[in-house]
Amino acid sequence: VDPKVGLYASFCICVVTALVGSRPGMISGATGAMALLMVTLVREHGLEYLLAASFLAGVIQIAAGYLKLGNLMNFVSKSVITGFVNALAILIFMAQLPELINVPPSVYVLVVLGLAIIYLLPYFPKFGRAIPSPLVA
Structure with missing residues (x-):
C-alpha cells in the first residue's frame, strides 16, 4: 500500500476517535494483528477490499461492545495472551526480513x-x- 494511504487512514482514525471516542486519551490505530492479516487481503484482492474489511471489522467491534463480549476475555489465561503476542511479534519480524535483502x-x-x-x-x-x-x- 502506498504510504500516503496509511497517513490518510491514521489521520481519519484520529479525527473519528476524537469526535466519537469515549475516553479523552483513547489510543486508536492499526494493530499488529490486523496489519498482518490485511497484507494478504490487499495482495490477493486489491486495495478496495481493505476499506470494506475495515468497515466490517468496525461493525463487528461495535456489535461486540453492545453485547458486552469483552467480559469473555476474563476466561482467556495470561499465558495464552502472552503466547499470542509473542507469536505476533515473530510473524511481524519474519514479514520484515525480506525488506532487508539487497x-x-x-x-x-x-x-x-x-x-x-x-x-x-x-x-x-x-x-x-x-x-x-x-x-x-
Whole structure:
C-alpha cells in the first residue's frame, strides 16, 4: 500500500476517535494483528477490499461492545495472551526480513543502531525513564 494511504487512514482514525471516542486519551490505530492479516487481503484482492474489511471489522467491534463480549476475555489465561503476542511479534519480524535483502550496508548499520537504542537506553536512568526508547530510535 502506498504510504500516503496509511497517513490518510491514521489521520481519519484520529479525527473519528476524537469526535466519537469515549475516553479523552483513547489510543486508536492499526494493530499488529490486523496489519498482518490485511497484507494478504490487499495482495490477493486489491486495495478496495481493505476499506470494506475495515468497515466490517468496525461493525463487528461495535456489535461486540453492545453485547458486552469483552467480559469473555476474563476466561482467556495470561499465558495464552502472552503466547499470542509473542507469536505476533515473530510473524511481524519474519514479514520484515525480506525488506532487508539487497539494501545498502548503511541500512544494516541503522537497524543495529535502532535495536541498540531500544534495548540499551532503558539502562540509563536519566534518559531511559523520561523518554521512551522506541521514540528515540
